Amino acid sequence: MTVQTDYVHQLTLSTEAAIPGIFAGFIVFLIFLAGAVVFRRLLRRLINRMNPAKRPLVNLAGDTVYYGLVTVGGITGLGTMGVNVSALIAGLGLSGFALGFALRDAVSNLIAGILILLYQPFQYGDTLTVAGDTGVVTDINFRYTVLAGQNGTHIHVPNGTMFSNSVTVTPKP
Incomplete structure (x- = not known):
């Protein structure tokens, strides 16, 4: 019983x-x-005062920034508790590298979409010709620029294509 009592x-x-470290x-x-x-x-609050095109x-x-702060806070908190992080x-780091490599096309479209929304080289209603497709811009999101083609067709042009090909822009009247 002495061994069990000592344990x-x-x-x-x-x-x-450990309680102070866990609390901290x-x-x-x-x-x-x-x-x-x-x-x-x-x-x-700030976003409500901004140009609607820049809100996304x-x-x-x-x-x-929100998820980055929560992740860094979680890792820092675990380190403060005494956990070897x-x-x-x-x-x-390895997971981020693997995901980045696996999702490089999606990430390139995302970054191109951000740049399109930031620099606004064309607007809704403009007529674009890119990679052999022509249509009127109906939507711009982080992955695609959607064009309304002839006969009611919708053309989803990946934003990476918008940056790797020349684009002809005809502004709306």
């Missing part, structure tokens, strides 16, 4: 020693979470 005593001591880790995470929530609310871009940036960080 329980050691467990109690180590738990008591939760506080660190909550600080990052509060910062992310405050940033998101301020951005949403600012919304994407806001979501990226070096393997977690290495795993996130």
